[in-house]
Amino acid sequence: MTKNLVIVESPAKAKTIEKFLGKDYTVRSSFGHIRDLDKGDNAIDIQNGFKPNYIVSPDKTKVVAELKKLAKESETVWLASDEDREGEAISWHLFEVLGLKEDNTKRIVFHEITKPAIENAIKNPRKIDKALVDAQQARRILDRLVGFELSPILWKKVKPSLSAGRVQSVAVRLIVEREREVNNFNSDSDYKIVAEFNKRDHSKSIKAELPQRFKSEKEAIDFLTAAQDSSFKIENIEVKPAQRKAAAPFTTSTLQQEASRKLGYPVAKTMLLAQKLYEAGHITYMRTDSVNLSETAIKGAASEIIRSYGKEYSMPRNYTTKNSSAQEAHEAIRPTYFENHTAGADAQEVKLYELIWKRSIASQMANAELERTVVDISVSKANKSLRAEGEIIKFDGFLKVYLEGKDEEEDEENSDILPPLSVGEMLDLVQMTSEQKFSRAAPRYTEASLVKKLEELGIGRPSTYAPTISTIQKRGYVIKDNREGSTRQYQTAVLKGGKISVKTATERVGVEKNKLFPTDIGTLVTDFLSEHFKQIMDYGFTAMVEKEFDEIAQGMIGWTKMITSFYTPFHKDVDTTLATAERVKGERVIGTDPETGKPVTGRIGRYGPLVQIGEAEDEDKKFASLRSGQTLETITLEQALELFKLPRVIGEYKNEKVSAAIGRFGPYIKFGSLFASIPKDRDIFEITITDAAEIIEAKIKAEIEKLIKTFPEDKDLEILKGRWGPYIAYKKNNFKIPKDTVADQLTYAQAMELIDKQGGVKEKKGGKAEAPKAKAKAKAKAKAKK
16 A cells, blocks of 8 residues: 555656655646647536536546555545636646545645755645635636637638637737838838047047937938047046846746847747756746745855855846736745756757856846947047947956846947046047948847737736747748848948048848748638627736636636626627628729739639739639738739749759649649759749759658658558658558557558547548548538537
8 A cells, every 4th residue: 555645747847856755755747738628519517607618538548547556545535736817727637536535635835846945835734725726727718718709700700710818819910010010110211320430649540429410311411521630539438336236036937038148949849948957857847927936046046056156146136026916925946955056868968958057147146337438539520429338347247247138129338448548639540431320120029029018908817828828830820930021221331541542332231030920811810800709809808817717816896706707798799790790801902914904813722812803703813822921911013913923933944844832831842743842041032943853862762761662562651750650651641650659560451440549541622632620620510600
């Protein structure tokens, strides 16, 4: 008989905890949630107070059976899932499903997986916090109601197979609005004056700038002309002491932002790596909106700072959370042991750990002491002065370890080091430049800056940021993409050696890297929902719902009351929209085809956005798919007409015609029966036969390497190499091969047995094979039409 059974939600966490507990403790994992809402119509009994119908997941039946057996054999059951609402819900579901009893079940929580933390948790158990469970349950039920009622409306009124979510739809709205803001932005320009001077002894150079900018090129050149015969004198020097303070330790949001800036990690990757570090006992819990550190952590940091850098670098302090909606009394994300400067199972984990360590240590270090100098330089024949600014670090303090990153759009501070200067000193002009500068639209969102915006608006919580951003991309409403930008001309003028030279230069603008762009369907769905479900799409309302979840967690309001107040007006909007809303296609008249005089329109088609020449009823109407980066809102008539030049014959290769076209999955090369995608860095209209041959050969090689085995018994049966390992392909269906099976040694009988075990080949209407997913979608569509 087991004396103590400890249940956690992950195997990695179980493995770490097991090291700290003695032989009287058995630690097992539930592998996450063991049950969830029923996937069908019976998930929520709306008429009976929104009563949820929970079902044990089929893949968890064995886990549940094992845990039930162990629980019956144990004197005490310890529920040790994470300390947030999701973790509390996991413990509650385990209590209910395993049939546990209150007298021998204890709930323990800890924000780090260390021996002292686990031992302290065992000494201080508590009961399951039903208010936290209710808050999680309310979110789950509300989101299911919104998704189940909105999605069929989108199928009927916009396009089949679409889905909508409460927080996700608002996140997409932010990206759509920002895209329109960028596209509608009209840039203004002004002229910036920058000068470089030498000291008379030529020992050092000084860079200075005119604090004001000129609105016209004429004014800028007039100033250079005045400077031609001017002398330059230092008229004022101002020296001020300054301090720079360290940033607070990481919250979930700031960790996601900084890991994106400094390491280039997507939000979901950061959370995956952080979870691994937490479960291995290296860092504290990674889902938190608190910047607070425990007294033990503050003392541990101070000890390590003094040991590594000296007493003068230590400045113990605590930070307070500005966010009024911060959940539960968590700590900030920090290392469990500050003496460990590095940790992690692989290079990516190590980089993230070191970022967390540096930020945490820096937060407990002394301020950086600076000396800022501002120098005004007079121009004798102009009524304006240039300004040079410099900065000297007198004591580096926390900067010895860490400097917070900046978003790429933020202007860098001028931190030049100035040479010794004195008032009245004359300077020699090396050159003075006037350069045309353009105003910029608000930047498109990155994953990290979207998290920051959601947090500012009070939308979502630490546990929801990463899933929200992943979901809107998986649903095809948003894409993360790079854009090459375009060239723009600008005017410059240089005064050097007493002469002014004027020229027109070019620069590349609008270059984007890993930015979030709305797709055409994302924009169409956002507009539809914004028109018919104003409350759901309202930022303030969504933030208010989040606050109500917090109030449920604090036991201030009941979850059914909150759901009722939300659902009643929402369901009314659903009924009204189903009855009155027109079907939308996102159609836009782009212009008229000069050759035929027929209209050129853009709209959403079955396989995505397209342009069309001719009316819907025309027998000879033409269609063309949009290229990557093109949208229905912004495509011009010239760009649309260019698309009708496809498919384009490139030439011949091996006596076979080679052509280029755009299909459902983007631009491709066609060579006989072979289709090969054109890489993103190649232009479909400029690709040559040499380029095409290279792409064709690469595709042929990949196809040969992809094929592991064929079977003479059935030519449709193949074993192929996939992204996640070998798999069986049979009649347009794919089937998994167990990890312990050697793929190229599978016999025909064994392969067919694996296919049968996974449900066999599904047939579509008309005799074609249909995968189980497609069948489920077809059922859902049929249901929506009823």
